[in-house]
Amino acid sequence: MENFKEIGLEKLEQTFSLPDVVSLCEEEDSLVILDQTQLPAREVFLKIDNEEELIDAIVRLKVRGAPAIGVAAAAGLYVCFARTLANITSAQLMQTEFQALANRIRASRPTAVNLSWALDRMTVLFKQWIAGKDKISSTDFQEIKTLLRVEAVRIKEEDIEMCKQIAQHGVGLIASGSRILTHCNAGHLAVSRYGTALAPIYLAQACGLNPKVYADETRPLLQGARLTAYELMRFGVDTTLVCDNMAASLMSQGMIDMIMVGCDRIAANGDVANKIGTCGLAVLAHYYKIPFYVLGPTSTFDPHTPTGKDIVIEQRSASEVTDLHYIHRMAPEHVGVYNPAFDVTPAALVTAYVTEKGVFRQIQDFQ
Numbered sequence: 393m394e395n396f397k398e399i400g401l402e403k404l405e406q407t408f409s410l411p412d413v414v415s416l417c418e419e420e421d422s423l424v425i426l427d428q429t430q431l432p433a434r435e436v437f438l439k440i441d442n443e444e445e446l447i448d449a450i451v452r453l454k455v456r457g458a459p460a461i462g463v464a465a466a467a468g469l470y471v472c473f474a475r476t477l478a479n480i481t482s483a484q485l486m487q488t489e490f491q492a493l494a495n496r497i498r499a500s501r502p503t504a505v506n507l508s509w510a511l512d513r514m515t516v517l518f519k520q521w522i523a524g525k526d527k528i529s530s531t532d533f534q535e536i537k538t539l540l541r542v543e544a545v546r547i548k549e550e551d552i553e554m555c556k557q558i559a560q561h562g563v564g565l566i567a568s569g570s571r572i573l574t575h576c577n578a579g580h581l582a583v584s585r586y587g588t589a590l591a592p593i594y595l596a597q598a599c600g601l602n603p604k605v606y607a608d609e610t611r612p613l614l615q616g617a618r619l620t621a622y623e624l625m626r627f628g629v630d631t632t633l634v635c636d637n638m639a640a641s642l643m644s645q646g647m648i649d650m651i652m653v654g655c656d657r658i659a660a661n662g663d664v665a666n667k668i669g670t671c672g673l674a675v676l677a678h679y680y681k682i683p684f685y686v687l688g689p690t691s692t693f694d695p696h697t698p699t700g701k702d703i704v705i706e707q708r709s710a711s712e713v714t715d716l717h718y719i720h721r722m723a724p725e726h727v728g729v730y731n732p733a734f735d736v737t738p739a740a741l742v743t744a745y746v747t748e749k750g751v752f753r754q755i756q757d758f759q
């Protein structure tokens with residue numbers, strides 16, 4: 393089996409053509425991101441070289457997905473900090489500026505632990521370097537820039553490796569033709585490359601297992617319709633777009649073999665914070681006895697948060713629900729669509745029947 397996976401992984405690496413969502417442009421000391429609010433209609437790359445643009449990109453999900461947010465925050469911290477050096481006249485001022493900048497980036501989105509995890513890694517490195525310094529020279533500026541840039545690149549490279557490992561571990565769960573329900577986007581567009589929940593699917597595809605994915609559209613921002621369907625179809629994966637309210641219909645008809653989702657923060661007791669709607673899928677999966685898999689890098693595990701109740705859940709603007717964002721097409725051309733007009737709810741799930749004859753817990757009671 394290992395050889396099977398290795399051959400598949402080699403094919404995946406050779407044939408995967410989606411552009412990275414976060415890259416460092418070294419010659420210009422700037423961050424380049426793929427603006428995910430423009431997908432699937434347009435692939436627009438944004439050059440980011442200041443704090444306002446970086447924070448706006450994270451807050452508005454131009455770059456999104458727990459690992460990708462961490463990689464962008466680390467690279468963005470390096471880029472923005474490098475631009476402050478011209479005004480730095482002492483080690484104390486440098487430390488103050490660095491910490492304040494890191495804290496403002498950290499505050500952009502609270503739930504995904506990877507954001508603070510990546511910033512902590514950069515901060516530990518910076519503090520080790522500046523310890524004991526009082527005077528600062530231009531040589532120091534170059535040295536700290538190199539250290540931070542190397543660390544930001546390392547965080548991205550490690551993320552890619554973790555996604556490949558997740559793919560290899562996860563592909564063992566997938567049989568030929570497995571029908572997999574996904575939620576939101578935990579694919580290439582949420583990480584440095586390949587994905588977490590989608591990584592095993594890409595590897596399964598490369599191994600010739602032909603997985604069939606049912607992608608939840610994932611209201612309100614439609615990461616499933618706009619992003620998951622887009623990237624899976626780019627790789628030739630059999631993809632069917634479903635509305636979020638269709639999951640039970642699919643499962644009740646035996647059309648789903650497993651559910652694979654990403655994660656934003658895993659508490660010490662194993663509770664998982666992930667895109668809204670994930671818990672509902674887990675309940676349905678439990679009821680229909682369908683395996684429910686959470687996939688993500690260990691950087692998403694947070695031992696300092698005891699339980700899911702202690703995870704800060706980001707509250708976003710009402711307009712995301714009231715307005716249909718992204719007025720251009722919300723899903724790729726030719727994507728398969730499942731759109732039944734009705735579904736069947738098992739009697740066991742009906743708490744009571746309310747009729748002109750009264751309220752009854754059993755259908756037999758009023759016949």
Ligand SMILES: CSC[C@H]1O[C@H](OP(=O)(O)O)[C@H](O)[C@@H]1O
Nearest residue numbers: 456457458576578582654666667
């Ligand atoms: C691989 S982590 C992806 C994770 O992040 C998404 O949230 P958002 O689109 O708001 O960044 C969603 O929870 C995914 O499962």
